[in-house]
Amino acid sequence: MAVSKFKMFRTLFSKDLREIRIELLVIALAAIFLIGWTYFKTEDAGRAIILAPTTFLLGLAVLLPVITSFRLLGREWNNNTIYMMMSLPVSGTMMLGSKLAVLFTEYLAGTLIVLLVGGAALISSFPDMWKEIASQSYLIQLVAATYGVSITGMLFIFCTSFMSQVSGKLFNKASGLISFIVFLGIFILAAKLMPDTRMVLNDSPLMISASVEWQQIKTLLLHGLYNLLSAVLVFTGAVLIWERRIEL
Amino acid sequence: MIQFNNVSKSFGTVVALDRVDIQFAGGLITGIFGPNGAGKSTIIKLIAGINRSDSGQVLVGGGTPRNKKDSVAYLPEIDHLYPWWSLRQAAEFMQAFYGDWDQSRYQELLSFLRLEENMIMGKISKGQRAKCKLLLVLARRAPYLLLDEPFSGIDILTREEIAEAMIRGYQGGEQAVLISTHEIDEIESLVDNVVFIDQGRIQLVGNAEQLRKERNKSLAEIMKEVFRHGSQQI
Numbered sequence: 028m029a030v031s032k033f034k035m036f037r038t039l040f041s042k043d044l045r046e047i048r049i050e051l052l053v054i055a056l057a058a059i060f061l062i063g064w065t066y067f068k069t070e071d072a073g074r075a076i077i078l079a080p081t082t083f084l085l086g087l088a089v090l091l092p093v094i095t096s097f098r099l100l101g102r103e104w105n106n107n108t109i110y111m112m113m114s115l116p117v118s119g120t121m122m123l124g125s126k127l128a129v130l131f132t133e134y135l136a137g138t139l140i141v142l143l144v145g146g147a148a149l150i151s152s153f154p155d156m157w158k159e160i161a162s163q164s165y166l167i168q169l170v171a172a173t174y175g176v177s178i179t180g181m182l183f184i185f186c187t188s189f190m191s192q193v194s195g196k197l198f199n200k201a202s203g204l205i206s207f208i209v210f211l212g213i214f215i216l217a218a219k220l221m222p223d224t225r226m227v228l229n230d231s232p233l234m235i236s237a238s239v240e241w242q243q244i245k246t247l248l249l250h251g252l253y254n255l256l257s258a259v260l261v262f263t264g265a266v267l268i269w270e271r272r273i274e275l
Numbered sequence: 276m277i278q279f280n281n282v283s284k285s286f287g288t289v290v291a292l293d294r295v296d297i298q299f300a301g302g303l304i305t306g307i308f309g310p311n312g313a314g315k316s317t318i319i320k321l322i323a324g325i326n327r328s329d330s331g332q333v334l335v336g337g338g339t340p341r342n343k344k345d346s347v348a349y350l351p352e353i354d355h356l357y358p359w360w361s362l363r364q365a366a367e368f369m370q371a372f373y374g375d376w377d378q379s380r381y382q383e384l385l386s387f388l389r390l391e392e393n394m395i396m397g398k399i400s401k402g403q404r405a406k407c408k409l410l411l412v413l414a415r416r417a418p419y420l421l422l423d424e425p426f427s428g429i430d431i432l433t434r435e436e437i438a439e440a441m442i443r444g445y446q447g448g449e450q451a452v453l454i455s456t457h458e459i460d461e462i463e464s465l466v467d468n469v470v471f472i473d474q475g476r477i478q479l480v481g482n483a484e485q486l487r488k489e490r491n492k493s494l495a496e497i498m499k500e501v502f503r504h505g506s507q508q509i
């Protein structure tokens with residue numbers, strides 16, 4: 028009896044989802060208590076301070092999935108569960124893809140929790156200001172584009188983390204150091220190869236008739252596209268190493 | 276049928292397998308015997324597709340091990356289950372990947388091995404974990420069953436239970452069972468064929484019953500003789 032690939036992916040995803048439950052719970056509780064406490068302890072214009080815990084928690088929601096990306100894969104070797112994972116009848120794309128999906132979920136869920144709680148506190152504190160912001164579609168689009176670019180950036184970081192770890196596992200000695208060097212190396216290489224998006228767009232017909240605001244958004248989106256392409260390249264490299272070189 | 280055609284495998288400077296040519300037929304239980312570091316586990320890992328040969332070819336049912344993972348039930352020597360898993364969770368996980376999972380066989384062996392589905396892998400004894408691992412591979416109707424040191428670090432009573440479960444779990448027909456161990460006494464009566472291996476080279480291959488009759492010795496005694504006197508081929 029054949030087993031569906033979707034069921035396999037869902038099973039792998041659910042297994043790893045367990046890893047991020049606690050972290051998401053911590054972020055949610057911290058957001059509610061920290062932002063809630065600031066909200067109730069301040070009044071009027073003083074409530075602008077809510078931005079401080081919101082920014083701090085947003086940073087945490089970004090940092091935690093990066094840490095998890097190293098734990099999620101490395102733990103398979105530490106627990107010897109890599110023996111089971113590698114004997115499963117699944118491709119490297121599905122194996123690493125399910126872990127990528129978990130990290131992506133952690134990033135989205137974590138940041139959205141903080142943004143929702145922080146946003147709710149700020150909206151109720153400064154309703155007039157929010158009405159003003161909401162009426163400017165450009166600002167909303169700029170925020171959405173920035174968030175979109177952050178997602179592609181995170182995907183690139185996760186893929187780089189996978190690539191560095193599987194590269195490190197090719198060596199018996201100094202595996203951790205090699206992973207670290209590969210991780211840094213990919214970032215340096217990506218930074219060197221990343222074209223200046225402003226320069227690329229300057230001569231583009233997309234920009235000729237665009238306002239300054241739209242130029243900013245388009246520059247951001249192009250940056251996101253480069254991130255995405257880099258992530259796909261690095262992920263493909265990691266899958267190739269996983270499938271062709273990793274052994275126990 | 277599993278075929279090794281002139282297979283070599285090294286780990287750094289250590290030669291694990293040296294130009295091995297061997298076949299494992301379906302419908303038979305083969306014991307792979309040898310001292311620690313002989314190359315037994317490497318044979319099993321190559322078939323399971325978690326190692327790659329440096330040269331030569333390994334064929335599992337006519338295909339590469341990587342493409343035949345769904346036909347292979349593999350029990351590694353080490354504890355490879357998540358410590359937070361209950362036996363039920365582990366079984367559900369396996370079910371999601373292997374279409375040959377047999378729930379009725381699972382229930383039967385669960386009861387025979389006196390295991391509980393709510394047992395947590397990280398909180399049970401090594402012997403119970405070994406039984407859980409065995410249950411998870413025997414509950415499948417896989418054409419190839421690979422057991423790597425199934426008795427390692429297990430007490431004598433549990434060993435007997437495991438050996439008994441292997442007999443119950445054996446599906447005959449075309450299923451090829453490979454058991455790698457250096458604890459030969461436990462499975463002496465189970466195996467149809469034997470392979471003695473040392474330092475990555477096959478020392479002796481043959482039918483267990485025939486070898487016992489010809490030499491008028493137990494397999495354990497034959498193994499001692501083989502490893503004492505070096506390479507012999509039948």
